[in-house]
Amino acid sequence: MSELERSCIVVGAGISGLLACRELKASGWRVTALEKKASVGGRMATRSVSGGNFDHGAQFFTVRGERFAALVEEWIQAGIAEEWSRGFAGPDGKFNPDGYPRYRGSEGMTSIPGYLARDLDVRTSVRVTEIDIREGFWEVRTETGTRFSGGALILTAPVPQSLALTGSGSFEMPANSRRQLEKISYDPCLALMARLDGPSNIPEPGGIQIKGEPLDWISDNFQKGISEAPGVTIHAGPRWSREHFEDDEDRITRSLLELADGWLGSPVIETSLTRWRYSWVAISHPQPCLQATTSPPLIFCGDAFGNAKIEGAALSGLAAADRLLEQA
Numbered sequence: 001m002s003e004l005e006r007s008c009i010v011v012g013a014g015i016s017g018l019l020a021c022r023e024l025k026a027s028g029w030r031v032t033a034l035e036k037k038a039s040v041g042g043r044m045a046t047r048s049v050s051g052g053n054f055d056h057g058a059q060f061f062t063v064r065g066e067r068f069a070a071l072v073e074e075w076i077q078a079g080i081a082e083e084w085s086r087g088f089a090g091p092d093g094k095f096n097p098d099g100y101p102r103y104r105g106s107e108g109m110t111s112i113p114g115y116l117a118r119d120l121d122v123r124t125s126v127r128v129t130e131i132d133i134r135e136g137f138w139e140v141r142t143e144t145g146t147r148f149s150g151g152a153l154i155l156t157a158p159v160p161q162s163l164a165l166t167g168s169g170s171f172e173m174p175a176n177s178r179r180q181l182e183k184i185s186y187d188p189c190l191a192l193m194a195r196l197d198g199p200s201n202i203p204e205p206g207g208i209q210i211k212g213e214p215l216d217w218i219s220d221n222f223q224k225g226i227s228e229a230p231g232v233t234i235h236a237g238p239r240w241s242r243e244h245f246e247d248d249e250d251r252i253t254r255s256l257l258e259l260a261d262g263w264l265g266s267p268v269i270e271t272s273l274t275r276w277r278y279s280w281v282a283i284s285h286p287q288p289c290l291q292a293t294t295s296p297p298l299i300f301c302g303d304a305f306g307n308a309k310i311e312g313a314a315l316s317g318l319a320a321a322d323r324l325l326e327q328a
């Protein structure tokens with residue numbers, strides 16, 4: 001294979017894209033990840049609000065399989081992940097221990113993608129707007145008109161966003177792959193970060209797992225160990241989020257603070273809202289990735305493929321890289 005053939009462009013620097021990059025790079029491929037946001041991590045997202053540190057996307061992760069367990073062990077050894085708890089309180093505030101470890105990033109979820117990206121060629125604040133095939137290679141164009149070429153292309157964005165890219169140039173997606181990808185769907189999530197003036201009422205270890213409506217989850221980022229200042233993250237349930245997704249920010253903020261009122265415990269100093277249009281996968285694809293074309297290869301991956309959540313996304317990124325390596 002030529003050097004250009006053993007090169008890959010990865011769109012998206014969430015956990016799936018970063019692990020795909022790392023796996024390919026370890027086998028000698030030239031890999032470039034393009035990420036539209038200013039920082040890496042995607043839905044593993046940590047933000048500072050008024051001096052408080054908040055995880056506003058994924059809150060924790062669990063480990064089921066050996067391949068992911070080996071990665072998590074590496075992260076723990078590197079000091080960028082640690083166990084948070086072995087259960088959370090339910091909506092009644094009573095702790096429900098079940099013995100299974102839940103992990104967090106050491107300084108918030110972005111610790112982990114930040115660590116993975118450190119030796120990779122990741123270009124942030126680069127939004128891909130068009131993909132096409134030119135002379136047998138993938139050509140990716142960004143919103144500023146920059147072009148990147150690669151022998152292979154991996155798309156890791158939530159599938160509706162990746163699919164929109166495939167219709168941007170003269171490339172035609174194979175109808176069968178398109179049909180399978182169009183079945184995938186996600187739930188939205190409205191996530192409110194509220195910086196507090198003092199401690200919250202959330203019991204140890206700092207999470208209320210409701211798994212319902214109108215609220216799904218409330219966490220205390222101070223008790224979690226990622227923030228020196230008190231503050232809570234409030235996630236609305238999928239139905240409430242869908243119904244209120246386009247409401248104005250003040251209205252959503254007021255409603256979520258009212259709904260979480262019993263757990264706040266201290267006055268709210270400042271808030272910030274994230275509208276996750278694609279949060280949890282509602283309908284997934286059964287395989288860990290989907291290869292739409294072989295020459296040149298185009299692979300879709302991310303948490304919508306195989307198992308969901310952070311572990312599923314991680315394994316999907318690795319599966320996409322494995323596919324390319326098998327074909328090389």
Ligand SMILES: Cc1cc2nc3c(=O)[nH]c(=O)nc-3n(C[C@H](O)[C@H](O)[C@H](O)COP(=O)(O)OP(=O)(O)OC[C@H]3O[C@@H](n4cnc5c(N)ncnc54)[C@H](O)[C@@H]3O)c2cc1C
Nearest residue numbers: 012014015016036042043058059128157279302303309310
């Ligand atoms: C509110 C919320 C709570 C969650 N809670 C949990 C939890 O507690 N536990 C758990 O395991 N999972 C949780 N999840 C799910 C978990 O975060 C995801 O499954 C996982 O992070 C997905 O990783 P990914 O790499 O597949 O996608 P993403 O993290 O979405 O990465 C895709 C990347 O592609 C980028 N991108 C998109 N379009 C473009 C473009 N055109 N050009 C360049 N870049 C682009 C995006 O900016 C993003 O960085 C939660 C998610 C949300 C939103």
